[in-house]
Amino acid sequence: MSEQLAEERASAAPTPGHVGGRAVMLIPHRTPDTEETMPPPDCQRILAAVRQATGPVMARRVGDTLGIDVSVRSKLEPLRGKLVRLVDRGRLPKLPDGRFTTRL
Known part of the structure; x- marks a missing residue:
């Protein structure tokens, strides 16, 4: 059972892809059992910035x-x-x- 769970988590992990000959990080779709650490680090920072806001925010505020x-x-x-x-x-x-917010 634990081997099957490990295989499922490995298949949901971010995998590098190629677009226009350049390596890019693919962001997996969110599923109910997906852990919050699954997105790449820069996406995790963006999610944290949106969470820190007191309400919905525009992209400019996230950038600040x-x-x-x-x-x-x-x-x-x-x-x-x-x-x-x-x-x-x-x-x-x-x-x-056009504002972004955390999951309700």
């Missing part, structure tokens, strides 16, 4: 919390993309007004 220069659009857009990927994977909800 992470120490990213949000006045430069080219630095803010990759963060926004990661936030959207976390929403797509079921790790963060996104409100209709």
Whole structure:
């Protein structure tokens, strides 16, 4: 039984993939039994920044919390993309007004 559980956890672990010839880290979809440590470290930092906020936050506020220069659009857009990927994977909800919040 423990071998089967270990195999299931290994299959859910982040695996590197290739996009355009570059190695990228694939973010697994969230399942009820997925541990919070499963996403890559940068995604874990983003999730922690959203959790620290007192309410729903915009990407700019998350960038401020992470120490990213949000006045430069080219630095803010990759963060926004990661936030959207976390929403797509079921790790963060996104409100209709574009703000991100923790799982309700």
